[in-house]
Amino acid sequence: xxxxxxxxxxxxxxxxxxxxxxxxxxxxxxxxxxxxxxxxxxxxxxxxxxxxxxxxxxxxxxxxxxxxxxxxxxxxxxxxxxxxxxxxxxxxxxxxxxxxxxxxxxxxxxxxxxxxxxxxxxxxxxxxxxxxxxxxxxxxxxxxxxxxxxxxxxxxxxxxxxxxxxxxxxxxxxxxxxxxxxxxxxxxxxxxxxxxxxxxxxxxxxxxxxxxxxxxxxxxxxxxxxxxxxxxxxxxxxxxxxxxxxxxxxxxxxxxxx
Amino acid sequence: xxxxxxxxxxxxxxxxxxxxxxxxxxxxxxxxxxxxxxxxxxxxxxxxxxxxxxxxxxxxxxxxxxxxxxxxxxxxxxxxxxxxxxxxxxxxxxxxxxxxxxxxxxxxxxxxxxxxxxxxxxxxxxxxxxxxxxxxxxxxxxxxxxxxxxxxxxxxxxxxxxxxxxxxxxxxxxxxxxxxxxxxxxxxxxxxxxxxxxxxxxxxxxxxxxxxxxxxxxxxxxxxxxxxxxxxxxxxxxxxxxxxxxxxxxxxxxxxxx
Numbered sequence: 173x174x175x176x177x178x179x180x181x182x183x184x185x186x187x188x189x190x191x192x193x194x195x196x197x198x199x200x201x202x203x204x205x206x207x208x209x210x211x212x213x214x215x216x217x218x219x220x221x222x223x224x225x226x227x228x229x230x231x232x233x234x235x236x237x238x239x240x241x242x243x244x245x246x247x248x249x250x251x252x253x254x255x256x257x258x259x260x261x262x263x264x265x266x267x268x269x270x271x272x273x274x275x276x277x278x279x280x281x282x283x284x285x286x287x288x289x290x291x292x293x294x295x296x297x298x299x300x301x302x303x304x305x306x307x308x309x310x311x312x313x314x315x316x317x318x319x320x321x322x323x324x325x326x327x328x329x330x331x332x333x334x335x336x337x338x339x340x341x342x343x344x345x346x347x348x349x350x351x352x353x354x355x356x357x358x359x360x361x362x363x364x365x366x367x368x369x370x371x372x373x374x375x376x377x378x379x380x381x382x383x384x385x386x387x388x389x390x391x392x393x394x395x396x397x398x399x400x401x402x403x404x405x406x407x408x409x410x411x412x413x414x415x416x417x418x419x420x421x422x423x424x425x426x427x428x429x430x
Numbered sequence: 431x432x433x434x435x436x437x438x439x440x441x442x443x444x445x446x447x448x449x450x451x452x453x454x455x456x457x458x459x460x461x462x463x464x465x466x467x468x469x470x471x472x473x474x475x476x477x478x479x480x481x482x483x484x485x486x487x488x489x490x491x492x493x494x495x496x497x498x499x500x501x502x503x504x505x506x507x508x509x510x511x512x513x514x515x516x517x518x519x520x521x522x523x524x525x526x527x528x529x530x531x532x533x534x535x536x537x538x539x540x541x542x543x544x545x546x547x548x549x550x551x552x553x554x555x556x557x558x559x560x561x562x563x564x565x566x567x568x569x570x571x572x573x574x575x576x577x578x579x580x581x582x583x584x585x586x587x588x589x590x591x592x593x594x595x596x597x598x599x600x601x602x603x604x605x606x607x608x609x610x611x612x613x614x615x616x617x618x619x620x621x622x623x624x625x626x627x628x629x630x631x632x633x634x635x636x637x638x639x640x641x642x643x644x645x646x647x648x649x650x651x652x653x654x655x656x657x658x659x660x661x662x663x664x665x666x667x668x669x670x671x672x673x674x675x676x677x678x679x680x681x682x683x684x685x686x687x688x
Contacts, residue, residue, distance in 0.1 A: 218506075219476030219540045226637040227626070248476075249640070256624040257638060279553055281672055282477045288540075291672075295537055295621050327684050336619070337674040354686035358673040361594070363553050366514040368485070379484040380515060382507070409681055411674035414539055414549075415616040416595040416667035423667055426585050428612035 177203035177265030177329065180254050180298070183272065184214045184247045184285025187232065187240065191271035194314040195303065196238050198321045199268060202329065206264070207234055208254040210285075211242035215274070217285040219292070220246045229253060247289035255296050266328055267293035270303035271321070273312055277304075277342050277396040278360040278388070281410055290338040291412050299328050300338035306345050306400055313346045320354070320405055333409075340408040344400050352403040359408050360395035362388045435461035435523030435587065438512050438556070441530065442472045442505045442543025445490065445498065449529035452572040453561065454496050456579045457526060460587065464522070465492055466512040468543075469500035473532070475543040477550070478504045487511060505547035513554055524586055525551035528561035529579070531570055535562075535600050535654040536618040536646070539668055548596040549670050557586050558596035564603050564658055571604045578612070578663055591667075598666040600658050610661040617666050618653035620646045 179199040183192040187209035199205045211230070222245040234240035241258065243250045251267065272286040281287045286302045293300030301324055305312055320343055333339065340359075344351065364384040371379055388397050396406035437457040441450040445467035457463045469488070480503040492498035499516065501508045509525065530544040539545045544560045551558030559582055563570055578601055591597065598617075602609065622642040629637055646655050654664035 213482060216479045216481045217476070218478040218546065220478040220504075221474045221476070221541055221640060223474045223640055224471060226629070226639050228635075228637050246478075252622075252624045252640065253626065253638065257626045257628075279670055282546075282549065282670060283479055288476065291540065297621070323686060327686070331684060334674065334677045334680070337677055356678050356681040356684075356686075358675060358678065359671055361671075363555070364510075366510045368511065368515045370515075371484070377486075379486050380511065381484050382479060382481055382510065405686075407681065407686070409674035409677040410672045412537055412540060412672070413617055413619075414668045414670070414672065416592065416669035417616060419592045419595055419667040420614055420616065422592070423614040423665065426589060426614075428581060428585070428614075428663075428665070 178262060179203050179205050180264035180267040181205060181207045182209050182247055182250045182269050182289045184210065184217060185273050186210050186213045187242045189273060190310065191273055194317065195268055195271050195321065196235060198318055200237055202325060203265065205238045206254060207238055207240040208243055208250045208258065210247060210250060211244055214246050214285045216283045217246045218283055219248055219288040221248050222246060227253060247285035248292045251289050251292040264298050266325060267298045267300040268303065268325065271314060271317055272304035274308040275304050275306040275342050276302065276340060277400060277406060278362040281340055281359060287340055291410060294336060294338040295412055299333045301328060302340050304342045306342060316346045316351060317343050336413060337409045337411045340410050342396055342400050342406045344403055349403060351405055355399040355404040355406055357396040357399050357406045357408050358394055360388060360397035361390040362386055436520060437461050437463050438522035438525040439463060439465045440467050440505055440508045440527050440547045442468065442475060443531050444468050444471045445500045447531060448568065449531050452575065453526055453529050453579065454493060456576055458495055460583060461523065463496045464512060465496055465498040466501055466508045466516065468505060468508060469502055472504050472543045474541050475504045476541055477506055477546040479506050480504060485511060505543035506550045509547050509550040522556050524583060525556045525558040526561065526583065529572060529575055530562035532566040533562050533564040533600050533658065534560065534598060535658060535664060536620040539598055539617060545598055549668060552594060552596040553670055557591045559586060559599060561599045563601050574604045574609060575601050594671060595667045595669045598668050600654055600664045602658050602661055607661060609663055613657040613662040613664055615654040615657050615664045615666050616652055618646060618655035619648040620644055620655065
């Protein structure tokens with residue numbers, strides 16, 4: 173039993189979200205499953221870690237054959253606590269994050285707690301994959317997602333990911349029709365055109381709610397946005413080296429001594 | 431007066447940190463200055479944004495000739511509120527973030543609120559630079575940092591940054607000796623070996639404080655870690671395209687239909 177691979181499971185929607193239950197269930201076929209996930213929704217927490225407060229871990233019942241802990245911190249805190257506190261030396265064979273309720277295509281990889289947990293896994297030298305379903309609903313249907321999860325994780329365990337990289341997998345909704353296949357993509361160029369809704373509190377003071385509209389600025393057919401909008405599962409390899417290597421030569425022509 | 435360039439200033443240590451006052455002072459020579467910064471420390475918040483709570487903005491006195499607002503949210507929230515709520519259409523000529531009390535070299539670019547604000551600026555199409563001083567102390571000395579800030583911002587305004595990129599500037603401590611110069615670098619390969627200090631609360635329940643030791647895994651002399659450890663200012667161009675383009679060909683050989 174103990175020589176079955178160890179699979180670490182986390183997410184950002186919190187330990188009671190349906191998506192992480194689907195993921196934990198599917199991982200049972202691959203090995204021993206350890207779930208460490210936030211005790212409350214932590215969407216859009218990016219790569220935040222908790223340094224100004226302490227952290228709590230609570231063992232919880234999740235499903236048969238799965239060890240599960242809820243954590244008071246962010247998704248990245250969950251990965252760190254799993255690796256450095258709960259596991260103490262044993263390395264997970266793979267880390268899976270999700271299944272996120274909502275897409276993490278394009279630049280949303282940077283805002284996403286789901287993907288930041290996978291990126292943290294990559295930093296720790298663990299093969300990591302984030303899964304996201306293009307459906308924010310708590311009632312989202314995951315049946316068509318299951319074979320995708322199994323296929324990607326089987327490939328990762330068999331072939332391995334390049335050092336310093338993880339995968340960002342986004343899956344169209346079931347109601348969008350049968351999946352056409354899987355496409356390896358690059359992150360689309362886009363941005364959020366934000367808009368703050370101003371409201372007035374009972375004391376007469378203004379406050380704001382963030383709202384935004386994603387603007388796809390990319391014409392390419394090799395992007396994650398194109399793939400999911402055309403019925404494909406997108407798989408983007410993500411790296412945590414953020415250096416814009418292609419600009420170094422030009423920056424070296426600057427007069428830095430001015 | 432109004433055709434002087436507009437400079438947006440933010441940070442993650444909060445609006446009362448000494449570092450942002452240095453930055454705002456220096457920016458007055460370049461144009462009109464708008465400061466929007468967190469009302470409390472927001473270090474290590476990464477690219478987090480606030481979607482489960484509302485946001486507040488409060489106009490505050492900072493220094494003569496500077497319009498300043500404190501914000502209840504994260505550094506990235508500050509950038510979004512500045513661009514989409516306060517400015518409504520006018521684009522800053524440059525966004526500067528910092529001066530951070532503490533370094534943001536290597537993978538700390540991902541954890542850093544200072545750098546995430548600069549990355550958000552780049553996403554919004556604004557030329558952006560994050561400045562960090564290798565000194566966590568609130569008593570840190572910034573005199574040697576001032577000419578670096580002026581030089582980098584003058585270059586950015588004059589030459590411009592490549593689309594989709596910003597700069598991560600790290601500056602050694604004054605007490606480490608005279609600066610040897612400026613080096614354009616890549617982000618060093620490293621990771622945090624974490625360690626959680628367990629304590630017991632008065633109810634007898636365990637809680638944890640995150641601690642860690644940064645492990646430099648890079649032998650290169652072209653990295654930011656090497657530069658600052660050898661008396662140079664490091665300038666790393668940072669991009670928000672996190673695609674590991676070099677792995678796409680290999681991933682396309684996988685059997686994704688399994």
